[in-house]
Amino acid sequence: MSSTIEVSEPSPGVKVVTLSRPDAANALNTAMGVELLALWTALAKDASVRVAVLTGAGRFFCAGADLKERDGMSDQAWSDQHVMFEAMIRAQLSCPFPIIAAVNGAAMGGGCEMALACDFAWASKTARLGLPEVGLGIIPGLGGTQYIVRAAGERRAAELLMSGLPIDAAQALDFGLVNHVAPPDELMPQVLERARVIAGKAPLSVRALKKVVRGGAALALDKAMALELVEYNRLFKTKDRREGVAAFNQKRTAVFKGE
DSSP, rough: OOEEEEEEETTTTTTEEEEEOOTTTTOOOOHHHHEEEEEEEETTOOTTTEEEEEEEEETTEEEEOOOOHTOOOOOHHHHHHHHHHHHHHHHHHOOOEEEEEESSSSEETHHHHHHHSEEEEEEEEOOOOOGGGGTTTTOOOHHHHHHHHHHOOOHHHHHHHOOOOOOEHHHHHHHTTTTTEEEEEGGHHHHHHHHHHHTTTTOOOOOOOHHHHHHTTTHHHHHHHEEEHHHHHHHSSSSHHHHHHHHHTTOOOOOOOOO
16 A cells, blocks of 8 residues: 555546545655656556646645754765656656646645656646745756756746746746646646546547657757657558547547547
């Protein structure tokens, strides 16, 4: 049994991954990192998973790395832990299905990075996001500097990273770090509804879109368009494409099987 995360399936194909150390603000400790690494690795191999939601238990999303655990760590122990955290975030990024962050409260440091590593994020009005590592004598090490630049632009990223100050949900929305802001009690119902919409689409198409959006963002336009066409040409030969067209013409809901 996992001690730091909870996994549920509120509807077919939708997994909810809840960071569950509420008494420690869901801080990322070694155990949580190990469990998330194992979970993302396993889910990536499960073709039945169409979308995942990442959230936190209680009032926090994730307060970042557990500094109580890190207090007094040797340089080698710190390095070994971070290598594992790097593998954890790579496993999350490598999941072929979309992951939505439901930022229900403060997402700081590594917690903010986990939210930004999701394909998109929705936030509670009470949420705060920040990367305060500069006040600890380090910098973000799980991709935070790059996520912020890509979402908010270089100048906004520089201010956020160099000040280490958090921003509220409204400003995170303005900066492009989250897609939508909801009242606290409506966040999860709204996110789960959006997840169900995505889960109802052709799964091969959704996975291809993730690959093209993620991969294409780092390429020149001509190469990104070539990547798009590779996936397009693969998909129009599938049974799901035939089902989608047939369902449209028969005025019924398509039943996609990922074939």
